[in-house]
Amino acid sequence: HPSSVRWRDVWHICERAGVAALPIVALISFLLGMILAFQSAVPMKRFGAEIFVADLIGLSMLRELGPLMTAILLAGRSGAAFAAEIGTMRVNQEVDALTTMGLDPVRFLVTPRIIAALMMTPLLVLFANVVGLVGGALTMTTFSIPFVTFLKEVDSAVTMNDFLAGFVKSFVFAILIAGIAQELPD
Numbered sequence: 405h406p407s408s409v410r411w412r413d414v415w416h417i418c419e420r421a422g423v424a425a426l427p428i429v430a431l432i433s434f435l436l437g438m439i440l441a442f443q444s445a446v447p448m449k450r451f452g453a454e455i456f457v458a459d460l461i462g463l464s465m466l467r468e469l470g471p472l473m474t475a476i477l478l479a480g481r482s483g484a485a486f487a488a489e490i491g492t493m494r495v496n497q498e499v500d501a502l503t504t505m506g507l508d509p510v511r512f513l514v515t516p517r518i519i520a521a522l523m524m525t526p527l528l529v530l531f532a533n534v535v536g537l538v539g540g541a542l543t544m545t546t547f548s549i550p551f552v553t554f555l556k557e558v559d560s561a562v563t564m565n566d567f568l569a570g571f572v573k574s575f576v577f578a579i580l581i582a583g584i585a586q587e588l589p590d
Contacts (some may be wrong), residue, residue, distance in 0.1 A: 413516040414523075421482040421517075422524030426531065428481065432473055434568035435531040437461060437539025445547050455557055456549045461540035462558035463566055470533040471570045476493070476579035478525060479585075486517050518582040525578035526571060533570070 443455045490513055502509045541554040554559050 408548070409515055410512065413512075414519050417516055417520035420485070421478070422521055422528060425478065425481055425524075425528060426513050429474055429477055429528050429532050430535050432477060433465075433470065434539040436469060436473060437465060437536035437541075438543045440464065440536075441540040445544065449547065454544070454549055455553070457544060457547075458549070458554045458557035459536065459561035462562040465536040465540070466533050466562055466567050467570045470536055471529045471573040471577060474525065474529045474532045474574070475581060478521070478577070482521070483581045483585035486582065490514075490538045490585075492573070493588040504548035517585070519581070521578040521582035522575065525581070526574040529571065529574040 421435050441457055441461055444460050448454055448457055484506060490499070493513070499509045499513070502512055537555075541551050545551060545555050
């Protein structure tokens with residue numbers, strides 16, 4: 405029932421779990437793109453195949469590394485914060501107080517966090533993918549591969565199925581992270 409969701413809480417949690425996570429997601433994704441490009445370009449340069457580093461970075465960031473690194477960061481950052489917040493509420497008997505007042509703790513505490521995670525994780529994954537590709541492209545400019553050439557090679561190598569494979573993973577990771585972090589012990 406969308407009308408029973410506390411949307412103000414959802415937006416507040418979106419800000420804490422999503423917007424506040426942008427700097428760390430950007431840093432990790434950018435460095436991951438740079439390191440992946442450098443580590444693969446050095447051996448491929450011996451064979452004159454530096455351009456294929458763009459394919460490697462595009463496929464690996466969009467299919468696997470973007471969603472996975474974002475999920476790891478969110479599990480460590482937001483998931484732990486969710487669990488600690490609800491654990492503290494449990495210890496302070498705030499969850500019991502909600503139940504005593506006839507309010508459903510799941511509706512007030514768990515649902516807004518799960519909705520926020522489902523909204524923010526895919527957006528953070530998209531952001532991580534873009535920043536990781538920029539990091540790889542920046543590294544490849546040092547190997548005489550122009551930025552535009554890098555992007556055209558990524559565009560030719562990555563299909564919509566590759567993108568969707570990683571994007572669907574972001575929803576699964578969001579449900580797992582938020583669901584595990586929200587466990588209300590009896």
